[in-house]
Amino acid sequence: MRRFSRAPLLPEAGQGGAPLTAVIAVISSLACLALAAFILIASASNAWTDELKSSFTIQVKGVDAEEIGERLKSAQEILSSTPGVENIKVVESKDAAKLLEPWLGKGNADALNVPALIEVKLNKEAQTDVAALSERLQSISPGVILDDHGGWNDRLADAARSGQALAFAVFALIMGAACAISIFAARAGLSANQEVVSLLHLVGATDDFIAREVQRRFTVIGLRGSMLGLLAATFLLTLFSFATRARGGEGFFLPGLTIGPELLIPLLSVPFAICLVTAIAARLTVLRTLRETY
């Protein structure tokens, strides 16, 4: 029976329930995408730096092929006695010269005395002392140089940090927009319901009571809208994940975007954050407006 229902004391009309839900849904989906970008960049950055930290390249230079061969052999001996070296791949001078053929033309690189290369893969758990290894290799000759990709690593970390900061800034801006929209909608709602608010006061309602009524309404709208936004964002991320895999991007540049708990749990917090922001903004706006107007 209607008479025992918990009808809201502030009517739906005038507060734009459906448009507000739609706006919050859009805001929520953008916030989810910004957060997903933040997580994706963090995960990609970790994958890249892990890969770089667990491998390095040794460049073996010499005056001729014979000297390069000797130094290469010594270097291999040192590597074989170094704990934590999981795998080595030697790129002989002639093979390295072949790599330059697309730029220099066939046979032209042979005359350049191209250094040999050793690609070394480390066991991630072993914690190999790369600096000590570099010193031992240098003891063979200054022409044996260990490149631990430190420069690349730093640049990638910087780029990742910038990307994360940007994603976080976008997320914060979106939250600010949610806050601004709530303030606007709460003010419009109060203005449209002046008669109701005035009567509530006259029958003894406190400002806090009226603010709670508005807050309850905004919590419902916020939750409804932000859950819709989460669904939309999850759908878009799933499409993105399929697209990345279909292009073979996974494992090369982008670490495959998996819609798993490590992504979904943080994303689930977005509707609650938006709900909280909209409800608190609406409550504070109502309390302030009531004090100023009534």
Next chain:
Amino acid sequence: MIVRFDNVGLAYEIGAESLKDVRFTLNEGEFRFLTGPSGAGKTTFLKLIYLALRPTRGRMTLFGQDVTDAERDMLPPLRRRIGVVFQEFRLLDHLTAFENVALPMKVAGVNQQQYREDVRELLNWVGLGSRMDALPQTLSGGEKQRVALARALVSKPDLILADEPTGNVDPQMGEKIMKLFVELNKLGAAVIVATHDLQLVQALGKRTMRLDGGRLYEDPPMRASGRMR
């Protein structure tokens, strides 16, 4: 003492004072009629008492508390002790008759189980037992008046203010309403009824005040005509 006005004046932002130098005291258990021509300031006088307005001059005391410059946090508990029947009803259109009557109880945080029977009883008493679920826009003027009356009385207020409470009801219902005010007054509630109906005033023989040109004049009690005995 329920209400006390000491040289109260009230001026809206533009224009002269609507009320001038009003001195008035209403004690527990008193019943007063407020009469006067249209525009004399009857509604403004009642608005001051139910704290919709504050005096711009003088001092005003309500239930023993000076409310002239009271903080707004102090007002809701005082307003809950006052039942008001507004001239224009002021029912909430999105709430049913039942919900409108229950509003003061809901606002006061009373559990629905506790007030459900009181609300039903009051609506039955005003003859709207079958229209509890009706929205105000489907009610006639008289029915709205009765819902407004039930809402004013549901919380058993210490002070009842009624602005033309019989203006939209038939004479029989008007008498019934006035008798109810008299009964509530006997039970201890102070009552002020603003009305144009001088016959009704004379019939009850209660003390009368008259507002004219913003000034309040206290008339001697009128002799009851016996029409409503």
